[in-house]
Amino acid sequence: MANQLTQLTGVFSALADPTRRAIVGALGRGPTSVSVLAEPFDMALPSFMKHLSVLERSGVIRSSKSGRVRTCELRPKPLSQAEAWIARQRAVWETRTDRMSALVEQLHQEDFDRGRP
């Protein structure tokens, strides 16, 4: 449980940056070398590597080196856990608003039954 809390914090923190979200978007299309991944970004390589490092520490991506080429790939599970966390909050909220709507409907019906429009 503590691990999952830490992981959620890491994942949300990793996504709290437009460059890192763009990297996640690019890696959705498949594993990519760091140099190809960095190309569209107007950013010095060390800054770009820092973003990759934040993403890798959060578990959202992983990288491996073959010869001189480092390749990054998406790990979908941490993203799914973050999505599931938000979905759970939405479910609680929606259940409550559904119950409130039902209650309002019931009160209207009771007024109507008593002949008070």
Place this chain on the structure above:
Amino acid sequence: MANQLTQLTGVFSALADPTRRAIVGALGRGPTSVSVLAEPFDMALPSFMKHLSVLERSGVIRSSKSGRVRTCELRPKPLSQAEAWIARQRAVWETRTDRMSALVEQLHQEDFDRGRP
């Protein structure tokens, strides 16, 4: 578009903290006064108020004051936008892995048709 980028950054940043996620969880059950909301947290009120302020700036919650009581409530739209962003990344990733599975299946079938088990 720029606004939505900023908003997503704010929402993910707001969720990158276990106390703030717990506040979101509590507010899913309905609008709550700050004092009731703060009760379960072992935290000085000014620190707690800072967390509320981060959540409010991100748009995830809003608060209003009536007399001496400040009440917070959840605003579900920013959370839904963050959830939708993750869902879109997952859709891209799943489409790719489905295509890859189909390709592997096709190659196996071609080998089989040529009599190479």
